[in-house]
Amino acid sequence: MIQGNRLPRSLKKNGYRVKITEPDNNLEKSIKFFKPNVIFNALHGQFGEDGFIQTILERFKIPYTHSGVIASSIAMDKEISKKIFIKNKINTPKFLTYSYDIKNEDLIKKIKKKLRFPVVAKPLNEGSSVNVYICNEKNIIKILNSIKQYKKVMIEEFIGGREIQVAIMGNKKLGAIELKPKRKFYDYQAKYDLNAKTKHIIPVDLPQLKFNQLMNLAFKAHKVIGCRGVTRSDFKYFEGDFYLLEINTQPGMTKLSLVPEIASYSGITFIKLIEWMLKDASKKK
Ligand SMILES: Nc1ncnc2c1ncn2[C@@H]1O[C@H](COP(=O)(O)OP(=O)(O)O)[C@@H](O)[C@H]1O
Ligand SMILES: [Mg+2]
Structure with missing residues (x-):
């Protein structure tokens, strides 16, 4: 699933030549014809996020954004990634x-x-x-x-308490956002339906030491899974402890998405964020 059209629109507006292509049987033809310098992987979910499309993209020998094959597939598997978090002393719910x-x-x-x-x-x-x-x-x-x-x-x-998500951008601890859903938890509707009125809170109200601890946890998760580019780690914060639920290797990039919101708070515009991702794509990992 390709997420919205904000991304290609914004690239075009800034002078890039962009071709949108679906990951279907025409993908190879389309890439061979267009000869891109870099592929922005805007896919989401299974196939786009789990190492599958990344394996296909490797064959073209053209830089693509976000994590590579192995990190993508590890991060997509909540059991394997949690085992790695535990090995690395990153707290995660039992x-x-x-x-x-x-x-x-x-x-x-x-x-x-x-x-x-x-x-x-x-x-x-x-x-x-x-x-x-x-x-x-x-x-x-x-x-x-x-x-x-x-x-x-x-x-x-089940971990009660607060819902906080952290964005990592390569070696940069980009920042965090707190979500306050009006619903029972941060479910599908709370994530995507504006009428669900989930509150987005930046900056997150945490003591500096706790905030640093949270940033370090997300950074460590990004590194131990072997991620590239931008990731978003989902935490619960309960009675002074952070619990990492998962790390996302293809975080949303729509108007409502959290990573662009975190980036914007730290002074990085949407186009700057995307441009960084395109440049970073050429770095092999
Ligand atoms: N162990 C948990 N305790 C409390 N809430 C949870 C727990 N696991 C998931 N949730 C809730 O469900 C949401 C989605 O869970 P998550 O593990 O991040 O899966 P997904 O890949 O679907 O985002 C979380 O943001 C949180 O609101
Ligand atoms: Mg999640």
């Missing part, structure tokens, strides 16, 4: 994975032993809060059965 292979009672017992209700059930490799559910002991089985198509899901301890 979790277990479930493959629909044990009895319901055993699952409930396991959750009670390892975590505690409420928990959050979510796919390992989705995004946009799609099929993310807060569950209690009563509704969890029904919810899990409703997302059986994933075959394996993550069950994570």
Whole structure:
């Protein structure tokens, strides 16, 4: 899925020659014909964000934006990336994975032993809060059965408190934004529907030391996963502790997206951000 047209419009306005192409059977032809200096990967979600399109793009030997094949696929897998966070002492909510292979009672017992209700059930490799559910002991089985198509899901301890996201831009700790959803949590609607009236707060109200700690955590996550370009890490902040939920290697770049908002607060205009990404794309990683 290509996100909106702000990006190509803004590039064209600034004198760039831009061709929009879908990642379909004509991709190769289109690239060979247009001969771009750089490919801006504006895709989102599975295929565009999980190392798949990156593998295809590698073949053209043309620089492309954001993370490479391996970092993209690691970051897209919440189980693998969380294991790497834990190894690197980056706090992340406790979790277990479930493959629909044990009895319901055993699952409930396991959750009670390892975590505690409420928990959050979510796919390992989705995004946009799609099929993310807060569950209690009563509704969890029904919810899990409703997302059986994933075959394996993550069950994570529910962390209350604040929702804060951090942007990293190469070696620069770009900044953070707090989201205050009016809804139960930062779900799909809270993310994309203006009527849901999620509040965006910049600067984030945190003591300087805590803010630095948060920046360092996101920076470390970016580095240990091996990311390139811009990433956005999603945190919960509860009782003085940060919990990293995930790192996004293809953060949104639309008008409503958070990375452009964070960049703008730190004095980097949208076009400057995009230009940096294009330049950074030529750096192999
Ligand atoms: N363990 C958790 N505790 C509390 N809220 C969570 C938890 N996991 C996810 N959420 C909520 O769901 C949203 C989406 O979860 P996230 O793990 O970032 O997946 P996605 O890839 O869909 O964005 C988060 O921004 C947060 O509001
Ligand atoms: Mg997220």
